[in-house]
Amino acid sequence: MKTKKTLLILGAGTGGTMIANKMVERLDLEEWKIIIVDRDETHYYQPGFLFIPFDIYRPGDVIKPKRNFLPRLVETVVSDIEVIEPDESRVKLANGRTIDYNELVIATGSTVVPEETEGLLDGGWRKNIFDFYTFEGASALARFLRTWDGGRLVVNVVEMPIKCPVAPLEFLFLADWYFHERGIRSKVDLVYATPLDGAFTKPRASSILGDMLEQKGIHLEPTFSTGRVDSTNHKIVSWDDRELDYDLLVTVPTNMGAEVIERSGMGDDLRFVPADKHTLRSDKWENIWIIGDAGNVPASKAGSVAHFMLDVLIENIERHIDGLAPLPLFDGHANCFIESGFEKGILIDFNYDVEPLPGRFPLPGMGPFALLQESPANHWGKMSFRWIYWNVLLKGGEMPFTSQMSMAGKWA
Amino acid sequence: MMSAVDTSILDSLEFDDQNFLVNATDWTPAVGEAIAAELGIVLGERHWVVLNFCRKEWEEHGESPTIRRITKGADVGTKELYDLFPGGPGKIAAQIAGLKKPTGCV
Incomplete structure (x- = not known):
């Protein structure tokens, strides 16, 4: 045979x-x-x-x-x-x-590796320190939040790169909404500590998302690279010795392969x-x-x-x-729905060379999705993506977008 | 006392909108001294260990090294690196070394 x-x-x-x-x-x-x-x-x-x-x-x-x-x-x-x-x-x-x-x-x-940060796994882990990049972490945090009556919630990204770099922002937007619905928003301080110099990696999106943080009363702490966690005194300390106190730390640990x-x-x-x-x-x-x-x-x-x-x-x-050389066809195309809370969302579409721009997607001029601005359609796009993921995407089915990014319908 | 560094050497060079040197081949140690001076950093022996490592990485791999790469490859601790280049050592070391912004940020 x-x-x-x-x-x-x-x-x-x-x-x-x-x-x-x-x-x-x-x-x-x-x-x-x-x-x-x-x-x-x-x-x-x-x-x-x-x-x-x-x-x-x-x-x-x-x-x-x-x-x-x-x-x-x-x-x-x-x-x-x-x-x-x-x-x-x-x-x-x-x-x-x-x-x-x-x-x-x-x-x-890739996976989160909390062991990479001094003190992260000491006393507070899964008590008042949680991650939400694992099923176990997200589930433990859900149980914690149900009975939490407020305080200072710090979300920190330990170092870049991380999986889904918009997820920490979405977490904060959803947290703002969640505490609002529970009637305790005024008792919660929301802080975002990131090693980046703004809210996101790309300039125009960073500025728009930064404005949204401000409107929602979320404090941004830029260029904060976490060096260690002092879980006894409930603070994170940056490599350049800045300190942030927390009551609840939601952390995005180092991501590794x-x-x-x-x-x-x-x-x-x-x-x-x-x-x-x-x-x-x-x-x-x-x-x-x-x-x-x-x-x-x-x-x-x-x-x-x-x-x-x-x-x-x-x-x-x-x-x-077939004995042929590979073609350099991948352009770094990414397309992300960003949940912004209150049943709205933002959509960004970008690649290696072009940063996220405003416009309409996937049909130029029509949408239904609005790029780089909040809309209810973007939220429903995100929520329906779960069905698409399980039923179409994983099975390699056709999606209504091209692999290479298109500039059609965008305002440069 | 701080020795005066002549930064006029930078006037003839091209920088991008984030103040990174456009052509890494335009760089010389004197250019590095001048960029550092504009950023308020006086370069000492330990800075040069890092900067020389960054240049070597760029020559070998065509990329600016990440902070992790520097701490592993140049035998400089993370804490020391932040003391040497306050505010963002990966970015600032690349800037002084005349290289592109490291691509860890996507």
Whole structure:
């Protein structure tokens, strides 16, 4: 019997699941087999974690079995990954199995690492210090908030880059709304401490979002890089010795790639895999590809970006199989709905070269979504995205936007 | 006492709207001294350890190093780095070294 070639996908999150669904349709399965490995049988809708602390979403809204989204013709292996041996085109799993591959897609994502910050895991962790980037953290925070009667709530981003850089702002906007609804907004101080010099990474969006923070009475503490947490005295201290007191700290810890990337000697200082930002291929190995936030490409670490990477990645893997050079087609396109509270939202659309601009999306002049301004339609867009995510996006279905960003309908 | 640094050397150079040197190849140590002087920083031996590392990273990888890269590669602690370049060491070291803003911010 002829030995089949192997496409191996590491990680069955947003990126890995999408690529599995697409490649099973594209590759000749007489010639190829597709294997996907993940240590966890549960798929988390990570954009939904934001809503859990405020009881807008319940756990069942963000958790489903991974097998529901993976094609039958793809072999799914549930195991930790021991090590990737890229020079041998081989991966060793923790369950003892070794898989040789012809093409490898790394979709192992990124995760928060609170251990990186001195004092963060000391006395206050999950008592009056919470993260909302994990299911456990978001759920614990929901329980805490139900009985919290006010005080000083500090949200801090420890260091950049982070997954979904708008999420901390959305958390604050939703918190403003939530405490307002509970009638205790006047008893809550909201503070946002960020290492950036403004509310966001891109100048025009930063200025508009900064104004919104001010209008909502949220204090911005820019260029605050957290050096340590003093959980005994309830304060965070920056590397340049500024101090911020908190009663409740909602923290976005350092984000890093998977530990297996470091074990395999394939990552940068944050365990992200160095890759070409336009072809999505590893800088070192020509049969290794990245999707989503496992790589070091300077695009936002978000599901929408993984989606926009998908078509480029498929084409380049197929080209490589055919002996052709990859095409530099990925432009860093990101598209994010930002919840701004009170059933409104903002939409931003940008790429490596063009910052978020005002306009209408996806139909130029029509919308229905308004770019870089608050509207109820943007909020409903965000809320319906959960359905789209589970039913269309993960399965690699068509979405009404192009992978490359368009300038049509934008006001430069 | 602070020694006077001649910053007129910067007049003929092109800077972007965030005050980063447009062409990294226009940079010399004297340009670095002048940019630092405009930012109110007097460069000492430890600053140069960082700046030389940044230039080396740029020559080898074409990118400005992140703070983590600097602390691992140049043997300078994070705390010391913030003391040397107050306000944002990744950005300010890149600025003085004549490089682009580090791309950690997306």
